[in-house]
Amino acid sequence: MIVSLAELLILGLIVDWAFRKLTVPGLVGMLFLGVLFGPHALGLVNPELLAASGDFRLIALIVILLRAGLELSKDTLNRVGGRVLVLAVIPAVVEGVAIMALGPSLLGLSLMESAILGSVLAAVSPAVVVPLMIRFMEQGKGAEKGIPTMVLAASSLDDVFVIVVYSVLIGIYTGASVGIAWQLVGIPISILLGIVVGLVIGVGLFKVFQKFDPRATKRV
Template identity: 50%
Template sequence: MTSADNNAEVFFVNRKSMLDSIAEIIIAGLIASWLCRLIRIPDLIGFLLIGILFGPWVLGMLNPSFTALSGELRSAALIVILLRAGFELRKDTLRKVGRQALLLSLIPPVFEAAAVATICFFITDLSISEGIMLGIILSAVSPAAVVPQMISFRSENRGTTKGIPTLVLAASSLNNILVLIIFSVLMPFLAGNELLGTSGIVSIPVSVVTGMAAGILIGMLLVKIFDHFNPRATRRVLLIIAVAVVFLRLEKEIAQWVPFAALLAVMTLGYYILNKRENYAHEISQKLAKIWVLAEMILFTLVGAEVNPEVALRIGLTGLIIIGGGLLIRSAMTYICLSGSNLTSREKWFIVISYIPKATVQAAIGAVPLAMTHSAGAEIILAVAVLSIIATAPLGAIAMKIAGEHWLSKDAA
């Protein structure tokens, strides 16, 4: 057998092994999804448990070449969910809820992160920097739970007169983007690799401006292309996803010269297309919803695969105290931010509940400290991040659905 034949055989085996892992995840994921719906909990809990079961700590069924791609696959899942959020943000409704959305995206997550870091200082062995890192990770809201539910309430015209679904969508999306920007800026400092200087602080607002500008400019270009060539919706989606991937690549390439918030550019792109060509946006949004079925399955399975069950069990009660303390402070600040609005008490409590679920962002960045430092503290951070998903995603999603159905008025179409 020639060297070329050997190489071809090795390539085929490796490729087959990766495909086997994907096939196993899909089959197990579909079964888990069916079981989760029977007992009325979010599908992502089933996917997480499959990841833990299939991961290296239990059965070791996933091919290493597949799990090595987890960072890129998590980024792809974030692209899909933020595009979906962008395609639901209407300009007129944003004007109506702008002040509240800005307050909700800034104040509650900052206080939650501070509360988590403080609790960690007193009841865990985590260093101050690790506590801050965990606080930042936990201060994000789950778009995987919030976005589909708000889209559903909007289609049912629940709370639409006051723009409540759009307020939650806008505030949660901005919250997550700001968390991701702050995390990316502070991560090298918190990991002990470099000091945070004035340039690091200044880079946060600069990255917001450049991200929004890029989203608008590319959005203008894509609208012109769509108008001129009128491609099918599937081709539009493929082009938009490709552009979003380029944004992420660009963020890394120009980081040393110009701060750039790629994920904000992604969401702004969706926002621009919706407000300029609504017919395009609806078709693209429907296609993205179908893509999310697979993206969600792979994202949460891969996160589950990185969890060490022994560490997760050991941190159990302590982790719940950390998560609960942070949520308590966050909920109080959320309600305070809504004071002075025209919302009823029940509508305010609905928004408070909507900010309980944690999933997508915790899944996307919870494993980053472990990848960078491989420390015991980083293992605890990942375990608490996953515990926050398991504890808050099902309860928060169920509470949000029930509260919305009972506390949001059904407005005329």
């Protein structure tokens, strides 16, 4: 499995470099490589690596969100806080409602299935947004208006909001024993619990980073 992982990493770096030379985002090349080598195409990936892919995806997401959190500025967040909430919720709601309305006529799905599809497609991809916004910060683009910080924070909140909505819709669709009313009440409860847990962990990490250089995690 380690050899297969090393081969994929090396090939991914090569493809990323090649696509950048063609003025195409390197992520497109990595996605193409993953699809080509995946089980539904050439099937060249080690089965053990495929079995552990969920853990690797989780680790990658943690690293991406950790980098995003370390790049956020408290002063900038205080200045654009209201706009962050609007940017996190309104686009996701509009996209989800639009897909829910168009799904039955265009795709032949039920209204609930269309709503579930909308909650999936409305999610923001941190793997795309976070590196781009960090690059903008390093280049000073939009720094005066706090645009990169606003987008970073909004993308994280957007994912949390969409995941909660998706979980509720799946629970209703599969006929979970919990009633619809409780499922709907669970949305703000889940968000509030997430905020509380995040604050506790954030305060703890803040105390730790007062003693250690936070940039060390970025370099790693």
